[in-house]
Amino acid sequence: ILNVEQSPQSLHVQEGDSTNFTCSFPSSNFYALHWYRWETAKSPEALFVMTLNGDEKKKGRISATLNTKEGYSYLYIKGSQPEDSATYLCSGNQFYFGTGTSLTVIP
Amino acid sequence: GAVVSQHPSWVICKSGTSVKIECRSLDFQATTMFWYRQFPKQSLMLMATSNEGSKATYEQGVEKDKFLINHASLTLSTLTVTSAHPEDSSFYICSARPRGRSSYNEQFFGPGTRLTVL
Numbered sequence: 001i002l003n004v005e006q007s008p009q010s011l012h013v014q015e016g017d018s019t020n021f022t023c024s025f026p027s028s029n030f031y032a033l034h035w036y037r038w039e040t041a042k043s044p045e046a047l048f049v050m051t052l053n054g055d056e057k058k059k060g061r062i063s064a065t066l067n068t069k070e071g072y073s074y075l076y077i078k079g080s081q082p083e084d085s086a087t088y089l090c091s092g093n094q095f096y097f098g099t100g101t102s103l104t105v106i107p
Numbered sequence: 108g109a110v111v112s113q114h115p116s117w118v119i120c121k122s123g124t125s126v127k128i129e130c131r132s133l134d135f136q137a138t139t140m141f142w143y144r145q146f147p148k149q150s151l152m153l154m155a156t157s158n159e160g161s162k163a164t165y166e167q168g169v170e171k172d173k174f175l176i177n178h179a180s181l182t183l184s185t186l187t188v189t190s191a192h193p194e195d196s197s198f199y200i201c202s203a204r205p206r207g208r209s210s211y212n213e214q215f216f217g218p219g220t221r222l223t224v225l
Binding site for chain 2: 004034036041042043044045046049089091094095096097098099100
């Protein structure tokens with residue numbers, strides 16, 4: 001079992017602001033971290049999978065980093081847009097999920 | 108591509124009845140499907156792993172006789188909540204892994220099913 005925690009629980013930002021949130025996990029027995037984007041009433045959508053310490057992934061305005069030695073990953077959104085409003089989930093070792101960060105971007 | 112559907116999206120039933128939830132991979136074959144449950148303000152919790160043509164593997168604390176899983180084809184897995192009680196009210200969501208993908212690849216999730224037991 002991997003205890004995955006996410007912070008903050010929720011976040012409100014103005015359109016155009018950049019933001020970031022954290023996923024933390026125990027570094028022992030870790031092998032993979034996934035980020036998902038989950039809009040209300042839709043399916044969670046995979047954003048990134050990272051496995052190596054120092055991994056950085058980017059998709060458009062969204063990027064993520066991984067530090068396996070200290071047990072955390074950051075998700076960054078640059079220039080937030082209203083359509084970025086969603087819950088962002090991370091999971092450690094595929095099956096152990098955090099409670100998510102709910103992002104609301106105010107136009 | 109990689110679309111997973113779930114049916115129904117919500118269901119209300121009386122205590123003591125059984126409810127079946129379907130999970131379908133629409134445009135790919137899935138040798139493995141996963142079932143999760145999420146209570147309010149909690150994280151997704153893996154209930155069981157469903158492999159096509161074999162018995163499901165249940166996580167510790169999940170009653171296999173209460174949550175029956177059938178994965179009869181490469182595109183369909185079903186979860187039946189038997190003799191449902193109010194404490195079974197939850198959000199149930201499935202995911203599927205395409206055939207041939209490595210275990211590090213992402214799972215493709217369905218949109219979930221909200222079960223309310225009266």
